[in-house]
Amino acid sequence: MLLVFGLTAVFRTVSEGTFHCPQCGGDRAYRRRAGRRWFSVFFVPMVPLWRLGHAVECRKCRGRFPVSALRTPTAQQMAETLAAGMRAAAALVLRAGDPSNAAARARAIATVTGYGEPDYDAEAVQADLALRRTFLEREVVRAGAQLAVEAKEWFLAQAVRIGLADGPLGEGERRALHAIADLLGMSRAYALGVIVTTEGASH
Numbered sequence: 689m690l691l692v693f694g695l696t697a698v699f700r701t702v703s704e705g706t707f708h709c710p711q712c713g714g715d716r717a718y719r720r721r722a723g724r725r726w727f728s729v730f731f732v733p734m735v736p737l738w739r740l741g742h743a744v745e746c747r748k749c750r751g752r753f754p755v756s757a758l759r760t761p762t763a764q765q766m767a768e769t770l771a772a773g774m775r776a777a778a779a780l781v782l783r784a785g786d787p788s789n790a791a792a793r794a795r796a797i798a799t800v801t802g803y804g805e806p807d808y809d810a811e812a813v814q815a816d817l818a819l820r821r822t823f824l825e826r827e828v829v830r831a832g833a834q835l836a837v838e839a840k841e842w843f844l845a846q847a848v849r850i851g852l853a854d855g856p857l858g859e860g861e862r863r864a865l866h867a868i869a870d871l872l873g874m875s876r877a878y879a880l881g882v883i884v885t886t887e888g889a890s891h
Contacts, residue, residue: 696728702742708760709746710753715762717747720755766834767804773831774803776824777847777868779816784864786854787817795853799846825871832872840872841882848886857887 699721709716723740743752761769778796785792793813800808816824832840847868851861862883869879 696726699723699740699743705758706762706764707744707746707758708762709749709751710757710760711749711751712746715764716749718744718758719747720744720758721752761834769834770831771800771804772827774843774846775800775805775808775812775816776819776827776831777843778850779813779819780821780824780828780864780868781847781851781861782813783817784860785851785858789854792850792853795850799850825867828868828871835872840869840874841878843872844869844874844879844882845886848883849890852887852890857883 701719702722703720705718705720706715707718708714709718720742721744722742725737725740727734727737742755744755744757745752778800782792782796787793793810796813797808797810800812805812831843835843844865848857848865851857851865857865865883866876866879869876869882874882
């Protein structure tokens, strides 16, 4: 009797989800696969041998990538992070000025809504104002990590406009804006230029 034996790689799905596929260039469904080498007889796996590690497989293009590919945020995750960052920045600016000013609150609501939070309203503003500063600052840092230089400039300018909604910027508001710029990774000189330019355009 002729025996045919050898080694076979067997993969199984351990998790599924959505990721940013490096090959497709967009958000795609994936499955995380764990592999193991088996000793096989007549091509049937019989004895488990060594593990082959994990890989991420795109369900669209079938490309396989290292698990580190899951660290790249999806477009939806990026949008959520930016919206959360702007909410935090708005709260920091409002706190530094007049938190009860109707015009400033309205501007904050319009700005955050424009960043992808259509349900952001007066109650949400009030809730954000009650959050701890460390939490708000962390949200701004997370947003800044995903922004290009020009996008950081626009982000800061939007925060400046919130501060200007209730009148000229006060010292507290200026300090808050420079702190936001620092959290975004902008130099003080660059931030000052954005703040001054935005102030000038508001007149």
